[in-house]
Amino acid sequence: MGISPLLFIAIPLGAAALVALLSRARERAGDVVASLASAALLALSLALVRRILDGETLSYDLASSSPLGLHLSIDGLSLLLLSIISLLTLMADLYAVSYMERYTSKPRYYVLRLLMATGLNGAVMGADLLNLYAGMEVACLSCYALVAFGMERDYLGASFRYQVFGALASLLIIVGIALVYRTAATLNLVELRGVVAQQGMSPVLLFSSVLFLTGFGIKAAYMPFHTWLPDAHSVAPTPVSALLSGIFIKVAGLYALARLFLSVFELTATLSMVLMVMGSVSLLVALLMALAQWDSKRLLAYSTISQMGYILLGLSIGTPLGILGALFHLVNHAVFKSLLFFNAGAVEAATGTRDMKELGGLNQRMPLTGATCTVASLSISGIPPFNGFWSKLLIILAAVQAGYPAFAAVAGLGSILALAVFLKLERYVFFGSLPQRLARVREAPLLMCVPMALLAALCLGIGLAFPFFIHNFLDPAKEVLSRLTLVR
Amino acid sequence: MTAGYALCMALFLLGLYGVVTKRHLLKIAFGVFLIAGAAALFIALLGVSEGHVGSLWQALGLMVILGGLAIATVMIVTSVRLHQRCGSFDLDRIWKLRG
Numbered sequence: 001m002g003i004s005p006l007l008f009i010a011i012p013l014g015a016a017a018l019v020a021l022l023s024r025a026r027e028r029a030g031d032v033v034a035s036l037a038s039a040a041l042l043a044l045s046l047a048l049v050r051r052i053l054d055g056e057t058l059s060y061d062l063a064s065s066s067p068l069g070l071h072l073s074i075d076g077l078s079l080l081l082l083s084i085i086s087l088l089t090l091m092a093d094l095y096a097v098s099y100m101e102r103y104t105s106k107p108r109y110y111v112l113r114l115l116m117a118t119g120l121n122g123a124v125m126g127a128d129l130l131n132l133y134a135g136m137e138v139a140c141l142s143c144y145a146l147v148a149f150g151m152e153r154d155y156l157g158a159s160f161r162y163q164v165f166g167a168l169a170s171l172l173i174i175v176g177i178a179l180v181y182r183t184a185a186t187l188n189l190v191e192l193r194g195v196v197a198q199q200g201m202s203p204v205l206l207f208s209s210v211l212f213l214t215g216f217g218i219k220a221a222y223m224p225f226h227t228w229l230p231d232a233h234s235v236a237p238t239p240v241s242a243l244l245s246g247i248f249i250k251v252a253g254l255y256a257l258a259r260l261f262l263s264v265f266e267l268t269a270t271l272s273m274v275l276m277v278m279g280s281v282s283l284l285v286a287l288l289m290a291l292a293q294w295d296s297k298r299l300l301a302y303s304t305i306s307q308m309g310y311i312l313l314g315l316s317i318g319t320p321l322g323i324l325g326a327l328f329h330l331v332n333h334a335v336f337k338s339l340l341f342f343n344a345g346a347v348e349a350a351t352g353t354r355d356m357k358e359l360g361g362l363n364q365r366m367p368l369t370g371a372t373c374t375v376a377s378l379s380i381s382g383i384p385p386f387n388g389f390w391s392k393l394l395i396i397l398a399a400v401q402a403g404y405p406a407f408a409a410v411a412g413l414g415s416i417l418a419l420a421v422f423l424k425l426e427r428y429v430f431f432g433s434l435p436q437r438l439a440r441v442r443e444a445p446l447l448m449c450v451p452m453a454l455l456a457a458l459c460l461g462i463g464l465a466f467p468f469f470i471h472n473f474l475d476p477a478k479e480v481l482s483r484l485t486l487v488r
Numbered sequence: 489m490t491a492g493y494a495l496c497m498a499l500f501l502l503g504l505y506g507v508v509t510k511r512h513l514l515k516i517a518f519g520v521f522l523i524a525g526a527a528a529l530f531i532a533l534l535g536v537s538e539g540h541v542g543s544l545w546q547a548l549g550l551m552v553i554l555g556g557l558a559i560a561t562v563m564i565v566t567s568v569r570l571h572q573r574c575g576s577f578d579l580d581r582i583w584k585l586r587g
Contacts, residue, residue, distance in 0.1 A: 130547060137555050144562050148569075156570045157582055163566065164507060167520045167559045171527045174552050178531045181544060 003044055005060040005072040008082060008121040011037050011044075016114035023107030030110035031097045037114065038090035041121075045083040052079050052476050059127065071127040071188065076476025077259070080327065081124040081251060083473070084334045088246045089117050091451035092239035095342055098445040099238055099349060103149060109237070112149075116142040116243070120251045128187040129177045132259075133170075136219075136252050140166050143248060146240045147232045158231035165228040169218035173256075176211035179204055193264050201266060209265055212257070213274075220253020222312065223282040226305050233301035234354075238345025241297060242338035245304040250330055254308065258315050258326075262481045267318045275316030280410045283309030287417040296344040296354045296429060300337065303380070303421055306414060307333045313411060314395040317402050320482045325394030327474050327481075332387040332462065336379040339455040343373040346444035346452070347429060356425070361434030365441040368449050370430040372456040377422035379459045382415040387462040492533045499526035511579040513567035520563065524556030 015037035022029035048058070052075065062070035074082070092113070100106045119139025126132035144166065148159035181187055183204045184195040196205065214225070221229040229249070233241050261267055261275070283306045290302035311333070314326030346369045347362060348354050363370035379386035382393075392415055399408035443449070462469050499522050506519025531552055535545030567577065574582050 130544070130551065134551065137551075137558075141558055141562065144566075148566060151569065151573075153570065153573050153582065156566050156573065160513065160563070160566045160570065163559060163563050164516060164520060167563070168507070168523065170555060170559075171523055171552070174548070174555070175527050175530055178534050178548055181548065182534050182538070187544065 012114045012117040016111045019110045030107040034110040035093040042086035072125040073127040077480040078124045080477040094451045096239040097447045112142045147236045154235045158235045162228045162232040169215040172211045173215035176208040179208040216253045216257045230301040234297040242341035246334040246338035272316050279309045279312030283414045290421045317398050322398035323481050324478045329391035332391050336376040339376040342452050350441045356428040359429045360432040363430045366443045372452040375456040381419035385463045390466045496526050496530045513577045517563040528552045
């Protein structure tokens with residue numbers, strides 16, 4: 001069975017063109033085409049699991065002699081991210097069928113959404129830095145447009161802010177790439193690893209790693225580079241928020257950081273400490289800021305920054321257990337954070353507000369949204385047996401094992417604060433008394449409920465069957481990153 | 489060559505100054521364009537310093553120029569749309585959003 005990595009780019013790109021063409025004749029074509037494309041990609045990535053487990057790496061080279069050659073490869077880490085991208089885009093597409101009705105020109109949403117998936121898939125499969133960068137740029141450009149999709153002041157303002165930060169980050173990264181190429185004469189990630197292992201980290205490479213840290217740090221919204229995120233993620237249309245928080249910042253920022261600093265450059269003790277501090281600060285400070293929010297989606301956006309802190313903390317510990325915990329948390333966060341955004345969007349769609357002070361008692365009127373939100377809240381706060389518990393546990397254990405009890409304590413404290421944040425969300429939105437104004441609120445439409453129920457089932461399913469999940473998806477991805485991590 | 493790098497640095501600092509201090513949308517956008525110009529010039533200089541400019545350098549240069557063009561378009565469109573909505577290019581006046 002031949003599955004070419006090129007399919008992961010060709011399918012969403014073709015689907016985007018198809019939606020654009022068909023939308024003139026049939027307004028609803030986008031609903032079907034986009035969901036089918038995501039489902040096909042999900043099926044393809046699941047079909048590859050066995051082959052990757054057997055240690056195979058799929059690669060594809062197009063026109064390797066021309067300057068803009070396309071070098072793609074799928075290893076364990078790429079496959080893990082490809083699967084999550086496809087899963088979340090499928091859920092977001094189902095959700096968008098009814099949710100995006102409120103916006104004009106729904107087909108354009110699908111075109112941009114598919115282009116974003118094209119870019120993300122291209123970035124995670126990029127076998128060299130240039131391909132990674134190009135994929136990320138495509139995804140970012142469609143993201144700017146998606147954040148501004150509502151075309152009102154809030155949307156445009158948030159998008160503009162995001163554009164300024166995103167553009168600066170991209171420029172820092174491309175200058176870093178140029179410096180790497182000047183020193184190492186290659187951009188291929190595998191060859192680059194060889195060069196770095198042979199020559200060590202020269203001052204120029206160190207400088208470019210600072211550029212990468214800042215550039216990708218902005219894209220991943222680590223403190224102190226986070227200021228664009230709460231606006232962009234809270235005003236964007238809900239399926240976009242879910243994708244942005246769930247997968248976009250992880251691929252555009254964190255994935256590149258992990259690839260570069262764990263498997264290409266050497267993770268020196270200093271660098272590891274810098275990353276751990278960056279992660280812990282994001283983790284704690286963002287939670288305190290989340291606690292102060294009254295806009296439900298804004299609260300979730302701040303909580304995203306803190307959860308990204310967990311992932312960075314786990315990765316930068318650098319031990320196999322830490323990397324495993326971080327990757328596990330990456331998957332889990334993608335699942336429960338998109339679910340939480342779907343919940344907040346369903347509540348907004350039903351009541352017309354995101355202000356938690358005006359809500360309350362919605363469990364009576366929206367039982368499914370309430371129940372799935374409870375599952376997601378328990379998950380994100382790390383309550384067993386939900387999936388968030390295991391990944392946080394792994395990260396804390398890894399920190400203790402590597403001799404960083406202080407960071408383990410920070411991670412534990414973060415879990416307690418997260419519980420406080422989500423108790424607030426639950427208390428003010430779903431429990432308490434139902435205001436008179438909301439007495440006639442109805443449950444979200446079926447197509448919005450289906451993705452919420454599926455994601456909630458996944459929260460519980462991954463939590464219960466975590467050994468199976470770790471073996472099939474996470475171990476191959478961990479292998480990729482821990483092949484060349486530091487020996488303590 | 490040194491003059492080229494100095495120009496690069498000057499462009500970058502000027503652009504950064506614009507992005508950080510200005511409150512006018514188009515001026516901020518212009519600051520970003522200056523930084524993009526600095527990055528393109530820097531990559532060109534690095535490529536030239538190698539002697540013969542290989543194909544990957546051309547690709548890198550092309551990438552930064554195209555990326556700059558794309559972001560310039562998006563930023564200008566967003567600014568003009570914001571002006572249509574709020575009647576102002578002033579970020580402070582537009583930003584009556586939450587901080």
